[in-house]
Amino acid sequence: MDIKLVDITLHIDENLSAEQRETIEESLRALDGVVSVHNSEKTPHLSIVQYNPDKIDSHSILKRVTDQGVHAELIGL
16 A cells, blocks of 8 residues: 655744744644654754645645744745
């Protein structure tokens, strides 16, 4: 059985504390279809989210972040 996985990069506009970033990461990991979330201390404005597009789409992931009062956008690579 093949599972499709897609990576997206989110750019967060605000300067968030490590605790705020962790809260966002945890909320993203709780979404059905999200496999992993990575946010580096070196690039705190960028989060890489890996997900299964058969279960969730990128706009739902972005909405989860913006619903927390954070300004963010998807970045195409």
